Each structure stands twice: as structure tokens, then as C-alpha cells.
Amino acid sequence: MRKKIILRGNxxxxxxxxxxxxxxxxxxxxxxxxxxxxxxxxxxxVQNKYECTEEEAMEVLEEALCNEATIDQIRFAIDFHAEELGLDKK
Structure with a gap:
């Protein structure tokens, strides 16, 4: 399995x-x-809103961000803003 990390720096x-x-x-x-x-x-x-471990917070994030409703909303927003820019759909 491939992992992604985020780095912060100047x-x-x-x-x-x-x-x-x-x-x-x-x-x-x-x-x-x-x-x-x-x-x-x-x-x-997540931890700012709920008492939980780092592992529990990560599970909440993964479930929330991979949720079908979240994905549908992102796709809708992509279509909305692409159309607003006058981009042609493939």
C-alpha cells in the first residue's frame, strides 16, 4: 500500500x-x-470537537472524507465551478 504524507516548510x-x-x-x-x-x-x-484518540480521530476523518455523500458533493462542486468558468465537459 502506498502512503502519502504532507510536508510543511518554507x-x-x-x-x-x-x-x-x-x-x-x-x-x-x-x-x-x-x-x-x-x-x-x-x-x-476532530479532536477539537470530540474526546478521542489520534487513531479514532483518523478513523473519523477517513470515514467522513470517503463517504459517498462527501464524494458526491465534491463532484457537484467541481462541475459547478468548471461550468462557471465555461469549461467544456469531456
Whole structure:
């Protein structure tokens, strides 16, 4: 199973990390700039509202974000904003 992680750093730190990944002779994870990461949900978003462990909070997030209603709403919003921009549907 592949895992994804989020890194936080200033532009110089991110450039340094990219350089290390690109120039390494070891097997390294790929850089995926096509992913939207501006509004990520975190364990603390659940723990701010509920008394729970980190594991329980992660389970809540995974269930909430993979919920069919959530996915349907995101697809609706993508269509809405794409149409608002006048983009042609494939």
C-alpha cells in the first residue's frame, strides 16, 4: 500500500528536499504537485470537537472524507465551478 504524507516548510526548505529526492541514488517517493493540499483536514479538527484518540480521530476523518455523500458533493462542486468558468465537459 502506498502512503502519502504532507510536508510543511518554507520555499527554500521545500526546494532543498526536492533536490535531495531528485538527486538521490536510493529509491525515493515521487513528488506529486498535481494534488490539491490547500484545505487538508487534520486529526486536531476532530479532536477539537470530540474526546478521542489520534487513531479514532483518523478513523473519523477517513470515514467522513470517503463517504459517498462527501464524494458526491465534491463532484457537484467541481462541475459547478468548471461550468462557471465555461469549461467544456469531456
Amino acid at each position: 520555499p527554500k526548505e521545500i526546494d532543498n528536499l526536492k533536490g535531495l529526492l531528485i538527486n538521490s541514488k536510493e529509491s525515493m517517493p515521487e513528488i506529486c504537485p498535481e494534488s490539491q493540499t490547500l484545505n487538508l483536514w487534520q486529526i486536531k479538527d
